[in-house]
Amino acid sequence: xxxxxxxxxxxxxxxxxxxxxxxxxxxxxxxxxxxxxxxxxxxxxxxxxxxxxxxxxxxxxxxxxxxxxxxxxxxxxxxxxxxxxxxxxxxxxxxxxxxxxxxxxxxxxxxxxxxxxxxxxxxxxxxxxxxxxxxxxxxxxxxxxxxxxxxxxxxxxxxxxxxxxxxxxxxxxxxxxxxxxxxxxxxxxxxxxxxxxxxxxxxxxxxxxxxxxxxxxxxxxxxxxxxxxxxxxxxxxxxxxxxxxxxxxxxxxxxxxxxxxxxxxxxxxxxxxxxxxxxxxxxxxxxxxxxxxxxxxxxxxxxxxxxxxxxxxxxxxxxxxxxxxxxxxxxxxxxxxxxxxxxxxxxxxxxxxxxxxxxxxxxxxxxxxxxxxxxxxxxxxxxxxxxxxxxxxxxxxxxxxxxxxxxxxxxxxxxxxxxxxxxxxxxxxxxxxxxxxxxxxxxxxxxxxxxxxxxxxxxxxxxxxxxxxxxxxxxxxxxxxxxxxxxxxxxxxxxxxxxxxxxxxxxxxxxxxxxxxxxxxxx
Ligand SMILES: Cc1cc2nc3c(=O)[nH]c(=O)nc-3n(C[C@H](O)[C@H](O)[C@H](O)COP(=O)(O)OP(=O)(O)OC[C@H]3O[C@@H](n4cnc5c(N)ncnc54)[C@H](O)[C@@H]3O)c2cc1C
Numbered sequence: 226x227x228x229x230x231x232x233x234x235x236x237x238x239x240x241x242x243x244x245x246x247x248x249x250x251x252x253x254x255x256x257x258x259x260x261x262x263x264x265x266x267x268x269x270x271x272x273x274x275x276x277x278x279x280x281x282x283x284x285x286x287x288x289x290x291x292x293x294x295x296x297x298x299x300x301x302x303x304x305x306x307x308x309x310x311x312x313x314x315x316x317x318x319x320x321x322x323x324x325x326x327x328x329x330x331x332x333x334x335x336x337x338x339x340x341x342x343x344x345x346x347x348x349x350x351x352x353x354x355x356x357x358x359x360x361x362x363x364x365x366x367x368x369x370x371x372x373x374x375x376x377x378x379x380x381x382x383x384x385x386x387x388x389x390x391x392x393x394x395x396x397x398x399x400x401x402x403x404x405x406x407x408x409x410x411x412x413x414x415x416x417x418x419x420x421x422x423x424x425x426x427x428x429x430x431x432x433x434x435x436x437x438x439x440x441x442x443x444x445x446x447x448x449x450x451x452x453x454x455x456x457x458x459x460x461x462x463x464x465x466x467x468x469x470x471x472x473x474x475x476x477x478x479x480x481x482x483x484x485x486x487x488x489x490x491x492x493x494x495x496x497x498x499x500x501x502x503x504x505x506x507x508x509x510x511x512x513x514x515x516x517x518x519x520x521x522x523x524x525x526x527x528x529x530x531x532x533x534x535x536x537x538x539x540x541x542x543x544x545x546x547x548x549x550x551x552x553x554x555x556x557x558x559x560x561x562x563x564x565x566x567x568x569x570x571x572x573x574x575x576x577x578x579x580x581x582x583x584x585x586x587x588x589x590x591x592x593x594x595x596x597x598x599x600x601x602x603x604x605x606x607x608x609x610x611x612x613x614x615x616x617x618x619x620x621x622x623x624x625x626x627x628x629x630x631x632x633x634x635x636x637x638x639x640x641x642x643x644x645x646x647x648x649x650x651x652x653x654x655x656x657x658x659x660x661x662x663x664x665x666x667x668x669x670x671x672x673x674x675x676x677x678x679x680x681x682x683x684x685x686x687x688x689x690x691x692x693x694x695x696x697x698x699x700x701x702x703x704x705x706x707x708x709x710x711x712x713x714x715x716x717x718x719x720x721x722x723x724x725x726x727x728x729x730x731x732x733x734x735x736x737x738x739x740x741x742x743x744x745x746x747x748x
Contacts, residue, residue: 243588298597598719
């Protein structure tokens, strides 16, 4: 097994779109170590189906992309961050194309698709519904050509090294449970999202909120944690991962039906099946609650669409469902909502700097305020690309020439101790709690109950020893951050819906929530 070195210039935690894009920027300035806690393909980037967007088509304008982003954010976008996102987007996308990303063409031009809340066709797809996989392939190919960048798989960052209030490297554990320390001049958190906080999620197993939890422990400011996007349509079958069924299916004309086969969306929203994601997710939840059957589902119905068209445009969705004996061209697809994307994370400025010196963050782990209270579909991959590059550039510019002290502490074989049989049960307990009490529809009573319950579990996650117990501890920390922020925001906005405060309260809450240690405030 090849170990990560004891010392480097830059550590990048995460090998998704944000981490790899940052590494490319850093390569000219020093040694770059990119860490992935499992295989590189275990990331949200790899799973992204729908697409990535930029105002590149003849009929589009950067100002329209900006307006759509601000509208989706429900008043809470950081306008500067949103402007940077849309202005940097065309150049970052041109680079991706130069580096070999094969976006789907139409003749000699690129094909631009559209999803809900976009005023123009501007979404690029690659290999139809495998956009993220293709981008990751191209970024990895580019990174492999760079002499100073090394990517290490199965290197789990257990914590950040912070001395005198500054980041100085990371603590690591490899797949054999051996621990070590890597000194670095600066550290980038590009560790992705936190869908695994919830019982139902479209996210990969790696998305346990490690970055946010580590940054919180290091004393960084964490922001906008209450804004979790729940995707309305994920495949729901027993013992099968909650595979995402892209919104583009409804864009192509798919219907939602309840157990009585009624098309229920028109009674919830004038746009029917094309209503905004949060509205559709709540409508489905309501249909599930009133169905009064055990383990209810609703269905996505594509059977009226042309089979050849469906197979041609959604090959990955078709083949994945087929693997579970569902032919989406002839069968109804059982679905439920699932936790999908986090808008919040480690608070950064527009260059990826956090409130802890030498600690940077980008991608889904970060909160620039770019998404506000709700993200515009297809802006997340772009966020990783744009802010990954910006963070990389800033780290390069701010490289401390007297690098971190290399404490070449040898790897220690850690005694994992007896396997904690209750660990998976504990994780399931926290995920169930988050789903039931801090989920799609919230209220103060349930949020307080969730916080009390999580606080009672603190002793059981307090001294992690194995990789999985570190993840359990991070789920616990990030879960508490979401619940506390959701309780503090006494209004409904974007993806955060409270039945006890169903309206906006612009006077008090047209601000971002910020948590640091035991304090929470809005600014
Ligand atoms: C099913 C699905 C479909 C999506 N579709 C779209 C879409 O069509 N368009 C769009 O814009 N967005 C989409 N998104 C969202 C988008 O994919 C993500 O927001 C984006 O890819 C996040 O990129 P990232 O680089 O921040 O993190 P990721 O791609 O998730 O990468 C995280 C990396 O961090 C590593 N890591 C995590 N913790 C540790 C640790 N403790 N130690 C070491 N390494 C660690 C992981 O191993 C991984 O390499 C989708 C998300 C999902 C789940």
